[in-house]
Amino acid sequence: MKYPSTLPTAHQQLLTDIIRIFSGDKRVNAIGASGSFASNQMDQYSDLDLVIAIEPAFTDEVMAERFKLVNAVPGYVEGFTGEHVGEPRLIIALYELPHSNPSLVHVDFKFVSLTDAAQRVDNTQVVWERSSLLSDIYASTEYGYPQPDCQWIEDRFWIWVHYGAGKIARGEYFEALEFLSFLRTVVLSPLALQQAGMTPSGVRTIEKRLPAFAAELKQTIATAERDTLIPAFEACMALYIRLRDKTTAKVNGRAQQLAISYFNDELKA
Secondary structure, eight states: OOOOTTOOHHHHHHHHHHHHHHHTSTTEEEEEEETTTTTTOOOTTOOEEEEEEEOGGGHHHHHHHHHHHHHHSTTEEEEEEEGGGTEEEEEEEEEEOTTSSSSEEEEEEEEEEGGGTTOOSSOOEEEEESSSHHHHHHHHSOOOOOOOOHHHHHHHHHHHHHHHHHHHHHTOHHHHHHHHHHHIIIIIHHHHHHHTTSOOOTTTTHHHHOHHHHHHHGGGOOOSSHHHHHHHHHHHHHHHHHHHTTSOOOOOHHHHHHHHHHHHHHHTO
């Protein structure tokens, strides 16, 4: 396997140790690397996003013992499972690499059965395999990043606006502030990226990928104060309408009208 040219030395050192430990377990069939490794866009702050492909007959057994493998890699500090991101098969771990730059590296280990390995969001690269099974699976299947569902968003957006208006009116400013972040990550940025033909991965690197849109997105930034939250929500609504109107989503005009009227009546009257 030829490593990407942007792979930092510390990450390569850690990946070499991971391959050595995991390849020693006969139940592990292959290891893939996704994310910035697959796109050759790594830097010293990058994670290692790894797919650990398990022989199907041993999937349950390995899942029960996976922390033993993760912990056996030199430098292990701590790790936890990924239920908070809806992926219980995931172990998120931190490794210490003394005398390296960086000295700490974050690794995501996604344990999957070979039978489920075809499901992937990017062009995952095989970095080690016991046979050609994982390479064959990747060669015969397509990958695809989940796309925002414009109708799903429209069916919810104006209820979300009502919710946010209520939080501001009640004086729950930090709650409203966090909700704006949710709307930027789940609604505005994915729609803008999708319409630009880019991977709709929320606000990640939005400043570099869509600088003009990122400048507009700054209008949705607020502090935990009523006077900044109100215009930020207004900017959020205006951006959403502009983005939505470029889609085929069926607009709920009554919900939009009522939510905007409620927002204005409660917060601007």
